[in-house]
Amino acid sequence: MTRYIEGFRKMDAASHFRTTLAEQGRQLAEQGRSIHLMEVCGSHTMAIARFGIRDFLPAAISLVSGPGCPVCVTDPGYIDAAITLAGQGKIIATFGDMLRVPGSRTSLAEARAAGGRVEVCYSPLTAIELARNHPETEVVFLAVGFETTIAPVVAMLDAVIRQAIDNVSLLTAFKRVPPALSALIADPEIQIDGLLCPAHVSAIIGADAYRPYAEQYGVACVVAGFEPLDILYGLQGLTQQLLENRPHVDNQYGRVVKAEGNRQAQRLMEHYLLPADASWRGLGTIPASGLVLRPEFARFDAVHRHGILPTPGRINPRCQCGEVLKGKIRPAQCPLFGVACHPDKPLGPCMVSSEGSCAADFKYARGGA
Amino acid sequence: MQIVAIAENGTGTVDLDGTRYPVELMLIEDPQIGDYVLIHAGYAIEKLDIAEADARLALFESLAEIYRQETGLPVTLAAPPRQREAV
Amino acid sequence: MNDCVLLGHGGGGRLSHQLIEQEIVARFGQGPLQTLPDAATLELDSRRICFTTDSFVVHPLEFPGGNIGDLAVHGTVNDLAVSGARPRWLSLGLILEEGLPLATLRRVLDSVQRAAEQCEVAVVTGDTKVVRRGQCDGLYINTSGIGEAIPGFALSLSRVGLGDCILVSGPLGDHGAAVLSAREGFQMQNGPLSDSRPVHRLVQSVADLAADIRFMRDPTRGGLATVLNEMTAGQSYGIRIRARDLPFSPGTNALAEMLGLDLLHVASEGCLVLLCAESVAAAILARWQALPEGVDARAIGRVTDQAGRVILETAIGGQRVVDVPSGELLPRIC
Numbered sequence: 001m002t003r004y005i006e007g008f009r010k011m012d013a014a015s016h017f018r019t020t021l022a023e024q025g026r027q028l029a030e031q032g033r034s035i036h037l038m039e040v041c042g043s044h045t046m047a048i049a050r051f052g053i054r055d056f057l058p059a060a061i062s063l064v065s066g067p068g069c070p071v072c073v074t075d076p077g078y079i080d081a082a083i084t085l086a087g088q089g090k091i092i093a094t095f096g097d098m099l100r101v102p103g104s105r106t107s108l109a110e111a112r113a114a115g116g117r118v119e120v121c122y123s124p125l126t127a128i129e130l131a132r133n134h135p136e137t138e139v140v141f142l143a144v145g146f147e148t149t150i151a152p153v154v155a156m157l158d159a160v161i162r163q164a165i166d167n168v169s170l171l172t173a174f175k176r177v178p179p180a181l182s183a184l185i186a187d188p189e190i191q192i193d194g195l196l197c198p199a200h201v202s203a204i205i206g207a208d209a210y211r212p213y214a215e216q217y218g219v220a221c222v223v224a225g226f227e228p229l230d231i232l233y234g235l236q237g238l239t240q241q242l243l244e245n246r247p248h249v250d251n252q253y254g255r256v257v258k259a260e261g262n263r264q265a266q267r268l269m270e271h272y273l274l275p276a277d278a279s280w281r282g283l284g285t286i287p288a289s290g291l292v293l294r295p296e297f298a299r300f301d302a303v304h305r306h307g308i309l310p311t312p313g314r315i316n317p318r319c320q321c322g323e324v325l326k327g328k329i330r331p332a333q334c335p336l337f338g339v340a341c342h343p344d345k346p347l348g349p350c351m352v353s354s355e356g357s358c359a360a361d362f363k364y365a366r367g368g369a
Numbered sequence: 370m371q372i373v374a375i376a377e378n379g380t381g382t383v384d385l386d387g388t389r390y391p392v393e394l395m396l397i398e399d400p401q402i403g404d405y406v407l408i409h410a411g412y413a414i415e416k417l418d419i420a421e422a423d424a425r426l427a428l429f430e431s432l433a434e435i436y437r438q439e440t441g442l443p444v445t446l447a448a449p450p451r452q453r454e455a456v
Numbered sequence: 457m458n459d460c461v462l463l464g465h466g467g468g469g470r471l472s473h474q475l476i477e478q479e480i481v482a483r484f485g486q487g488p489l490q491t492l493p494d495a496a497t498l499e500l501d502s503r504r505i506c507f508t509t510d511s512f513v514v515h516p517l518e519f520p521g522g523n524i525g526d527l528a529v530h531g532t533v534n535d536l537a538v539s540g541a542r543p544r545w546l547s548l549g550l551i552l553e554e555g556l557p558l559a560t561l562r563r564v565l566d567s568v569q570r571a572a573e574q575c576e577v578a579v580v581t582g583d584t585k586v587v588r589r590g591q592c593d594g595l596y597i598n599t600s601g602i603g604e605a606i607p608g609f610a611l612s613l614s615r616v617g618l619g620d621c622i623l624v625s626g627p628l629g630d631h632g633a634a635v636l637s638a639r640e641g642f643q644m645q646n647g648p649l650s651d652s653r654p655v656h657r658l659v660q661s662v663a664d665l666a667a668d669i670r671f672m673r674d675p676t677r678g679g680l681a682t683v684l685n686e687m688t689a690g691q692s693y694g695i696r697i698r699a700r701d702l703p704f705s706p707g708t709n710a711l712a713e714m715l716g717l718d719l720l721h722v723a724s725e726g727c728l729v730l731l732c733a734e735s736v737a738a739a740i741l742a743r744w745q746a747l748p749e750g751v752d753a754r755a756i757g758r759v760t761d762q763a764g765r766v767i768l769e770t771a772i773g774g775q776r777v778v779d780v781p782s783g784e785l786l787p788r789i790c
Contacts, residue, residue, distance in 0.1 A: 002386055004405065004417065005713065007426045011700075012433035012442070014772035019436065043716075050718070052774025095410075122640055122715060123411025125393065129641075152412040155395050203407060203415040228772045229429050255421035256407050262415055265396045363779045388710035389645040408714070 008227030009051075017232035018056045024239045025058025034060045036191050037238050038327050040181065041146075041198030042069030042353065043226050049360040051228040053235075061239060064327035065357035067180050068198055070145040071097040072325060072349040072356045073280040077313030078144070078173045079103030084308055085140050085171065086116030093127040094142040095149075096120045097353045100346060104314040124156035131160075131168045140302045143170040148200040150174045150291060151265040154272050157300060169302040172292055175278055177201050178209050179289035185217050190326055194220035194238035196231070199253055206261025207251035220247040223257050272297055279312055281349055282322025321348035324357055331358040338362060372404045372413075383408065461556040466586025476584065479561065483569045484548070484579040496580035498545055504605035506541035508532060512597045517560060519638040521630070521650030522725075524597055525567030530654050530725055531676070532601035533575045537656040538672040538728065540611050541603030543575055548582035549598035554589040564595060575654045577601070606659070608666035615670045616693055620759040621737040623730045625658050625744050626651060626703060626752045628680050629722030633708040636715075636722075648708040653726030658750055661743040668733040669740075675729055681720040681778045683729050684766045694765040697757030697778070720768075721781035731759070 028035060039045055045065045048054065057063060067073055080103045086092045092108065099109045099120065112118040117137075119130055127141040143153045153170065160168045177198065184190055197210050202223045210221040220241035224234030234252055241247050251257055269291070278290025298304040315321075319341070320334035331337050331350065341347040343359055350356035370383035370392070381394045383406065393412045394400040405417035436442075464471040481489060488496040512528045529546065536543040548568065552561065572579055633648035655674060662669065675683040680702075684695050704712075704719055712719050726749060732740060737755055744750030760767070766778040 003426070004422055007429070009771040010429065010433060011771065011773045012436050013429040014774070015440075016432040016436035018773075019439075046716070049776065051770045051772050052768075052776040053772075055774040122642070123393075125411050148409050148414060151396050151414060152393075152410040155393065155412055158395070200407065200409055200414065228770075228774075232772075233429075252425075255418045255425060256415050262396065264398045265414065268396070363777075385710040385713060386706040387646045388707045390647070390710075390714070391643055 005227070008225065008229045010229065013229050014056070014232055017229070017236055020236055021056055021061065021232070021239070022058050024236065024243060025060045027243055028058075028060035028239070034062065035193040035239065035242050036062050036064055036327070037194040037196060037235060038064050038066045038192045039196040040066040040068045040177065041201060042072070042356065043200065044196055044198065044224070044231065045069070045357050045360050047226050047228060047231060049363065051231075053228060053231055056232060057235070061235070063235070064192075064330070065324070065360075066195075066327060067184070067280065067283060067325045068146065068177065068201070069350070069353050069356050070149065070175060071095075071101055071353035072321065073175060073283065074098070074101065074144050074173050074349065075279050075281050075310075075312050076103045076315055077311040078171070079108065080105075080313050081303070081308050081310040082108060082140070082142055082171055083111045083116070085302060085306065086111045086118060088306070089117075089137065091117040091119060091130055091134060091137050091139045092142060093119050093121050093130055093139050095144070098142055098144065101349050101352045102316075102346065124153045125159075127156060127168050128159060128163070128165060131165050135167060138167045138169060141168065141170050143172045143174060146175055146177050146198075146201050147204040147269075148198075150269060150273070151204055151262070154268050157272060157297075158268060160300070169300050169305050170293065171302040173278070174273065174291040175280065176275070176289050176291060178205065179286050180280065180283065181210075181213060183283065183286045183289070184326060185213055185219060187326070190328060192219060192327065193242055194222070194247075196234050196238065197221055197223040199223070199225045199230070199256065202253065202257045202261070204262050204265050206259055207249055207257050208259045209261070210249045214247045214249050218247050221249040223249070223251045223253045225253045225256065280325075281315070282325045316347050319348040321350045321358070324350050331361040334358070370406055370408055372400060372402050372406060375400060375402060381413065383413075459558050461552045461554055461558065461561065461586055463554050463586055463588065465552070466584065472584070479565055480548075480582060480584070483565055484572075484582070487578045488580040489582070496545070498580065498602070500604065502604040506536050506539045506603045506605060507600070508535040508539070509598065509600040510535060512599070513593065514635060515593055516635075516638050517564065517594050519650055520634045520647065522652035523564055523567050524595060525564035526571040527650075527652050527725060528597040528599045529568055529571035529575060529577070530652050532599040533577060533654045533656055534674045534726070536601050536603035537654070537659040538674050539603070540609030540659070540666070540672070541605050542660065543577045543601055543603040543656055545580045545602045546572060546577050547598075547600040548579050550582070550584045551592055551596040551598075552584065552586045553592045553594050554586055556594050561595065571654070575656060606663050606666065608663060609669065610666070611669065611671050613671055613687060613691060616687075616691070616731060616759055617733070618693060618759055618761055619734055620670060620731055621734050621755050622684075622695060622697065622757045622759070623732065623737060623740060623744075623753060623755050624680070624703065625655065625728040625730075625750045626724075626726065627705040627708065628675065628702060628724055628727060629712070629719035630705055630708050631676075631725040632679065632722035633711045633717070633719070637711050642711070642714075644707070644711070646707050648705065648711050651724050651726035653749055655726060655728040655749065657747055658728050658744055661747060662740050665732070665736045665739060668736040669730060670733070671731040673729050674724065675727055676723045676725060678781055679719070679721045679723055680729065681718075681766070682780050684778060685780050687731065688764050688766055690764065692763050694760045694762035694767065695757055696760045696762070696767045696769065698769045699771045701754055701756045703752045703754055718781075720778055
């Protein structure tokens, strides 16, 4: 099995890409061009930082981080709602990244320190285990995430319903990648020449989801895996498309991603969820960019069940996460970066999540290596 | 990760280098023992197409070979057994 | 005796006495502890001693590869060893939660006894308290340790020079990964195994090369990344390590793949990081590799002129800064 992990982390092949990317950089410079490529997904952001991939890029190719960190785009009002539920004695089950995200006033980590039951999960299945072990208490699962995470959460809900467990509910803030990309690409202020499309999200939604960006907006698209050679090959492929002025969707992650995606997962999601407008921290409300529980499953919706009314909440007005998420500025260009906003005391969500572009830049590339 | 067992309730066991752990299989169609799968949050979310993976590895290896020839490097040393590269 | 710890076990009366006699003196009463004096009287051979203390709070108390008992001994022994001392004496302070099964306590104390014997240290003084249920997580241990300085060691970061080598004695991150996998109930087979073990023999095996050894640390909380950053903070030099030279165990690697953990941030409890002159690096590695706890030892990097920076050459030949982790280690979302 290591073959399929280590095989994608080899130095000599990476060195080859260093050479070809440098050559592509020369060609771009000859044409007087510089290009902006966006890695959409937080796991790509992490891998790029972790493997030192920026090192491989010539000056004419710049890489900007997109909105693909689910924690980073969650509204503070959502955290406030979770804290309210924790205050009512419910068990909050959450992925670890959510713990330190600032709400309007405090975070879930602070709520836990104040006595709230907040349990960190690796898998949504932990919610079922918690519900079994605490039959007298409701377990509220913080259902945030993109398509990759939505599918497992919905599968968990399916198990809850099949096993007739009644003390689990979801506080949903599901987000879909394509509508957010459409909004970004249609924004005239934002220059994106190419998209490094997510690996795992694409496994669910399929490579065809990106065709409108190539066909209508002329944006180069490569679906790439999260391993470093996949990323380098993807960046080379995007640059080549742009050099040749031939933008299209190139699915380089064919070992996992099908054109149509994972139909089984899609069917399950369609059974339980409906598209709805969603509010993205830093980006505002984007039409049909969220997924909510269908009315017939409202009893599993924590908002419906407890009559709470989530608000957008309050964001630190100096926080530039919105601009970072849109790829308009690099994290270091935010005046708070590394000074008032620090991984140990994050003001904005991009500094909280290990996938957030600010945290990734702070952690791995502070001041450049 | 490779599926090495599937229980009656549909839960699978996957193996990575001899380490095994449970994984839910309900998000993939027709899981079989021997399939390689991509896992996210405790669920297999897609199968790995081994032919595609091998073809891509072969491509990367050929690019590495080009690099070695161009730079006059000897064949690189393989990592010692049981040692895994860090990131 | 009842089968779990009662508040009365800490009350100073007959129950307390029973617990101390049956569980503590029975195990550790050969030396100064025999008569339960208020303080141990010890005879020193050397005028230079090292003295350290550490508290142990781990959940779960027992994990693959060890338990809080051997961890407490190894943690303190290792703190003495990396200071260039030969560990001699330990104290054992126990804080027990009412309701702790005595069977668990006995397993932990057996581990303390076994680990102390292996490390050739004597438990010479101790204390036991019992707190109400809910006021502690089963069992906490504090161990202080006294060691005698081994002549020749003059460990100081001020002696570090360009080109010096960084060596590690074994795989990194095994302890933290084992505890995390046990705590989260990942039900792994052949998963990570804690490396809870002493490093004093590794230190003693290179004592004759002490003049060229600059510094030693054991990468516990915060992992290798934290130790390397401590070694370079505010210094005129930096450190560069190579990913392809870092040793990791397969089970630990599997967990890291599963959770997206950066193993540079994960704790070891039986690993030694050593900074030395290049001239003795090969000899040290050879000595270590001849010991069971050092078979996976290797050189991982060098001292550079990049002041205060720890740089990793990644598997693909890129480079990045190695920073200290912030906060607790958490499984992340994707």
